[in-house]
Structures are given as structure tokens and as C-alpha cells.
Amino acid sequence: MSKTFTLDCINLVCPLPVARTKKKLSEMQSGDILEVSGDFGESGENIVIFCKKLGFLVLESQIEKEKYFIRIQKP
Secondary structure (H helix, E strand, O other): OOOEEEEEEOOOOOOHHHHHHHHHHHHOOOOOEEEEEEOOHHHHHHHHHHHHHOOOEEEEEEEOOOOEEEEEEOO
């Protein structure tokens, strides 16, 4: 059974959101879902690029200039 985790990246700018997302995903099991939110849209874009590059499944991606919400599933 998969679990859902959350990661709050409010008030963090690159590269911290990407680094924290990477760390959290490395601690999770296959099938688990990570929900990442933050308030610096460029970081959200970088998280999506990072995840796709490494083969993670981006289930949802809402990115605006001032905030983002991303759901990622670990393969």
C-alpha cells in the first residue's frame, strides 16, 4: 500500500526545494506519492524537470509565478 507524503518549501528558493525533494524521494518506497508546495514558481519548474529526468512520474503540476503544487510518484 502506497503512502502520501508532503513537503513544504514555502520561503525556499533554488536550489533548496529541488535538493529537499530529491532527499525526500530517496527516503520513500516505490509507489509512494510526494506532494510538494512552495511559493517560488521557478523552483516548481526545476522540480518537474528534475523528476522527469530521473524517471519519476509527475501526477500533477500546478505552477504559477508565485506558487506551485506538484504531486510526484516514485516508480
